[in-house]
Amino acid sequence: xxxxxxxxxxxxxxxxxxxxxxxxxxxxxxxxxxxxxxxxxxxxxxxxxxxxxxxxxxxxxxxxxxxxxxxxxxxxxxxxxxxxxxxxxxxxxxxxxxxxxxxxxxxxxxxxxxxxxxxxxxxxxxxxxxxxxxxxxxxxxxxxxxxxxxxxxxxxxxxxxxxxxxxxxxxxxxxxxxxxxxxxxxxxxxxxxxxxxxxxxxxxxxxxxxxxxxxxxxxxxxxxxxxxxxxxxxxxxxxxxxxxxxxxxxxxxxxxxxxxxxxxxxxxxxxxxxx
Numbered sequence: 001x002x003x004x005x006x007x008x009x010x011x012x013x014x015x016x017x018x019x020x021x022x023x024x025x026x027x028x029x030x031x032x033x034x035x036x037x038x039x040x041x042x043x044x045x046x047x048x049x050x051x052x053x054x055x056x057x058x059x060x061x062x063x064x065x066x067x068x069x070x071x072x073x074x075x076x077x078x079x080x081x082x083x084x085x086x087x088x089x090x091x092x093x094x095x096x097x098x099x100x101x102x103x104x105x106x107x108x109x110x111x112x113x114x115x116x117x118x119x120x121x122x123x124x125x126x127x128x129x130x131x132x133x134x135x136x137x138x139x140x141x142x143x144x145x146x147x148x149x150x151x152x153x154x155x156x157x158x159x160x161x162x163x164x165x166x167x168x169x170x171x172x173x174x175x176x177x178x179x180x181x182x183x184x185x186x187x188x189x190x191x192x193x194x195x196x197x198x199x200x201x202x203x204x205x206x207x208x209x210x211x212x213x214x215x216x217x218x219x220x221x222x223x224x225x226x227x228x229x230x231x232x233x234x235x236x237x238x239x240x241x242x243x244x245x246x247x248x249x250x251x252x253x254x255x256x257x258x259x260x261x262x263x264x265x266x267x268x269x270x271x272x273x274x275x
Contacts, residue, residue, distance in 0.1 A: 057119025
């Protein structure tokens with residue numbers, strides 16, 4: 001009985017730790033639910049102007065600093081400008097701030113000092129826009145215990161099966177779908193338990209592509225793929241997103257030959273690589 005009690009009560013010890021995150025997430029969900037109830041938002045082109053968002057949003061970081069409590073800064077007065085329509089690779093070893101940078105760009109955390117602007121908006125303001133201008137594949141992204149179609153529709157609830165199939169084709173997931181009798185209706189299990197690591201990652205990439213946003217950020221998104229497939233998927237993503245911004249965060253930017261520019265994250269600052 002004592003051992004069984006520990007097994008049951010152990011997870012409860014972590015509950016207070018996640019309470020703040022859960023409350024914040026619930027508040028955002030309620031805001032979205034209320035806004036969708038009040039009025040139906042018309043579908044827009046991903047390059048259309050929405051609520052003051054420029055049609056061609058640039059990314060600009062000015063003197064950005066960030067550190068977790070009692071740790072050395074991961075970003076130290078770092079500045080970076082990414083014009084709209086460019087493909088950029090940002091390279092750094094693990095633990096040096098790559099994923100933190102992505103969290104800052106999508107508004108999951110706020111910088112300690114400096115400023116981040118995406119099309120003239122702060123990242124935490126972006127969720128208030130009628131249509132997102134930035135989509136991302138994060139290292140800890142979640143998939144839901146439902147079908148592939150339902151997970152993809154999180155990117156765009158109005159997308160057709162043809163659009164979903166196109167995104168899967170770009171992400172390299174189409175062979176998996178065609179091999180399943182249920183196709184898009186294939187269940188994936190709890191957090192993708194019925195998928196391999198590579199299949200799960202390609203599903204996340206396809207979901208971000210379905211969103212069809214002006215800016216796409218990939219945080220080590222192809223790391224679980226075989227090298228040949230990795231290059232195919234990256235090239236297909238770039239080809240499908242010509243004229244838009246794609247930012248690839250990776251350990252090894254040398255493997256991404258087709259980007260416009262490469263930055264190395266060194267000692268908390270961005271250093272443009274001479275190629």
